[in-house]
Amino acid sequence: MTAQGLPMVVPSEDLPPRVRIHEVGARDGLQNEQRTVPTEVKAEFIRRLAAAGLSTIEATSFVHPKWVPQLADAEELFPIVSELPVALPVLVPNERGLDRALALGVRRIAVFASATESFARANLNRTVDEALSMFEPVVRRAKDHKVHVRGYLSMCFGDPWEGPVPIHQVVRVSKALMDMGCDELSLGDTIGVATPGHVLDLLSELNEERVPTSAIGVHFHDTYGQALANTLAALQHGVTTVDASAGGLGGCPYAKSATGNLATEDLVWMLQGLGIDTGVDLERLTATSVWMAAHLDRPSPSRTVRALSHKE
Amino acid sequence: MTAQGLPMVVPSEDLPPRVRIHEVGARDGLQNEQRTVPTEVKAEFIRRLAAAGLSTIEATSFVHPKWVPQLADAEELFPIVSELPVALPVLVPNERGLDRALALGVRRIAVFASATESFARANLNRTVDEALSMFEPVVRRAKDHKVHVRGYLSMCFGDPWEGPVPIHQVVRVSKALMDMGCDELSLGDTIGVATPGHVLDLLSELNEERVPTSAIGVHFHDTYGQALANTLAALQHGVTTVDASAGGLGGCPYAKSATGNLATEDLVWMLQGLGIDTGVDLERLTATSVWMAAHLDRPSPSRTVRALSHKE
Numbered sequence: 001m002t003a004q005g006l007p008m009v010v011p012s013e014d015l016p017p018r019v020r021i022h023e024v025g026a027r028d029g030l031q032n033e034q035r036t037v038p039t040e041v042k043a044e045f046i047r048r049l050a051a052a053g054l055s056t057i058e059a060t061s062f063v064h065p066k067w068v069p070q071l072a073d074a075e076e077l078f079p080i081v082s083e084l085p086v087a088l089p090v091l092v093p094n095e096r097g098l099d100r101a102l103a104l105g106v107r108r109i110a111v112f113a114s115a116t117e118s119f120a121r122a123n124l125n126r127t128v129d130e131a132l133s134m135f136e137p138v139v140r141r142a143k144d145h146k147v148h149v150r151g152y153l154s155m156c157f158g159d160p161w162e163g164p165v166p167i168h169q170v171v172r173v174s175k176a177l178m179d180m181g182c183d184e185l186s187l188g189d190t191i192g193v194a195t196p197g198h199v200l201d202l203l204s205e206l207n208e209e210r211v212p213t214s215a216i217g218v219h220f221h222d223t224y225g226q227a228l229a230n231t232l233a234a235l236q237h238g239v240t241t242v243d244a245s246a247g248g249l250g251g252c253p254y255a256k257s258a259t260g261n262l263a264t265e266d267l268v269w270m271l272q273g274l275g276i277d278t279g280v281d282l283e284r285l286t287a288t289s290v291w292m293a294a295h296l297d298r299p300s301p302s303r304t305v306r307a308l309s310h311k312e
Numbered sequence: 313m314t315a316q317g318l319p320m321v322v323p324s325e326d327l328p329p330r331v332r333i334h335e336v337g338a339r340d341g342l343q344n345e346q347r348t349v350p351t352e353v354k355a356e357f358i359r360r361l362a363a364a365g366l367s368t369i370e371a372t373s374f375v376h377p378k379w380v381p382q383l384a385d386a387e388e389l390f391p392i393v394s395e396l397p398v399a400l401p402v403l404v405p406n407e408r409g410l411d412r413a414l415a416l417g418v419r420r421i422a423v424f425a426s427a428t429e430s431f432a433r434a435n436l437n438r439t440v441d442e443a444l445s446m447f448e449p450v451v452r453r454a455k456d457h458k459v460h461v462r463g464y465l466s467m468c469f470g471d472p473w474e475g476p477v478p479i480h481q482v483v484r485v486s487k488a489l490m491d492m493g494c495d496e497l498s499l500g501d502t503i504g505v506a507t508p509g510h511v512l513d514l515l516s517e518l519n520e521e522r523v524p525t526s527a528i529g530v531h532f533h534d535t536y537g538q539a540l541a542n543t544l545a546a547l548q549h550g551v552t553t554v555d556a557s558a559g560g561l562g563g564c565p566y567a568k569s570a571t572g573n574l575a576t577e578d579l580v581w582m583l584q585g586l587g588i589d590t591g592v593d594l595e596r597l598t599a600t601s602v603w604m605a606a607h608l609d610r611p612s613p614s615r616t617v618r619a620l621s622h623k624e
Contacts (some may be wrong), residue, residue: 007476015509136430194319196324196585198588222537223582225614226581228537233544
């Protein structure tokens with residue numbers, strides 16, 4: 001790689017020394033790609049992500065295959081990768097999904113709630129509170145098995161049907177997930193409309209309601225190009241868990257745009273420049289995304305992947 | 313436009329109430345596009361940018377046509393747009409260019425220096441100091457005519473040949489431009505490698521050397537997806553002049569990547585969400601970029617333009 005293969009390191013004040021990247025490319029990314037990839041390619045993707053230094057790699061989903069055919073091979077995939085020395089959370093929508101996950105020895109699960117009624121209806125065919133009721137026994141039983149639980153919360157900033165989402169609404173569902181026993185939250189800007197002041201307001205309101213920053217991860221989408229600026233604001237607030245997708249995999253089906261998840265490479269470029277430790281080797285990660293882009297037969301939307309791979 | 317046509321407004325503390333966008337699409341953008349557009353299309357582009365609320369629109373360049381054939385029509389273009397009620401700076405490389413500009417009644421010019429020897433050689437075929445010597449009479453004579461002078465400084469963070477650029481080197485050339493009589497500086501991250509801590513360090517060092525923040529504009533490229541995060545850091549430092557290019561026009565020929573200038577729409581989305589006044593109507597601006605993309609026969613790389621135009 002050239003002289004510009006890495007940014008110059010200039011730390012900034014008051015930022016955390018270390019950030020944990022929650023890599024969602026293999027699950028959230030591939031679930032939203034048109035092309036379904038073979039199980040062995042998924043396993044190799046996860047292996048390469050682990051080899052690039054990612055320590056938390058969301059592996060797959062135990063949603064019914066009818067809803068997410070791209071990840072219908074969860075039972076085949078998980079055992080292939082389960083011995084990797086990284087955390088491998090999986091998505092679990094209900095008790096049936098939990099049973100399937102527990103049978104495979106899964107140690108971390110995630111449930112996915114919505115901050116808005118419209119998206120709860122569209123995604124889960126339930127009201128917000130009906131969905132929470134569905135998750136309650138899932139979380140309780142997971143905790144009984146000492147399984148770590150993440151609570152995803154979608155549409156925390158804007159909703160394609162409802163427009164801007166009131167912060168108190170997000171806080172209410174966040175508290176319900178924490179009270180239920182979730183170990184951490186992931187606040188999703190599912191359609192990518194958030195801006196930094198909005199992010200800071202939500203984080204402050206959550207703190208006031210005794211949801212600690214240490215339990216909060218942020219999940220930004222780059223639909224309007226705002227993901228990294230929002231991430232910077234969240235880091236300044238003290239957030240140390242950031243979701244990202246290798247190569248920017250996964251458009252958002254609800255935003256009708258080419259770009260969805262924040263690309264892990266764009267995030268790592270910024271964190272590396274800020275002297276924030278992530279454990280990630282950017283060169284290996286970029287090579288992994290280029291390799292996966294070839295399998296998906298479309299170029300990575302990550303700007304860093306494009307810039308670095310043009311140089312090689 | 314839908315409920316998501318504008319972000320929810322949530323101001324953040326300690327940010328400036330108003331930002332002046334220095335729109336560079338018509339000059340820096342079109343100069344770096346492969347396709348040359350007819351003079352009347354350029355004029356209409358500038359008219360539409362003005363109608364969208366942009367108050368400073370860099371119009372063209374008086375560089376010799378041999379070097380920038382895309383803007384060889386400067387003499388024809390400028391008189392067509394000169395009556396618009398906006399500031400219309402033009403690029404001027406030397407005394408000959410200044411003569412041409414003054415003959416047309418230009419009221420604002422910009423000179424372009426380099427922070428690195430490699431880029432000064434590549435772009436101007438001179439050393440850094442030889443280029444400064446060339447600009448000295450240009451700036452002096454412009455000031456004699458009460459013409460406002462902007463000093464562009466390229467490669468302020470990284471250089472494709474030299475790698476990371478030492479901050480003291482950038483400060484030295486910045487001071488030389490200010491001492492020469494420039495009214496403002498534009499600090500360019502020409503290859504897009506900067507991260508927020510690096511930006512803040514450079515701004516602080518400039519302040520220590522008595523270059524006030526009020527005289528500093530920032531010019532970020534989105535090659536690695538960092539432009540908006542860097543802009544947020546600069547705003548937090550107090551910067552109120554931000555360069556951007558409508559629709560993200562203009563790749564950077566030295567970075568070999570698809571993306572160059574920060575897109576004005578992505579910037580406006582963030583500023584609008586932060587409650588920072590820019591005077592820009594995002595819907596009109598987006599429509600202008602969609603219109604220009606059709607003339608250039610390539611889609612806008614701006615994420616906000618893509619997201620908003622997909623909805624329409």
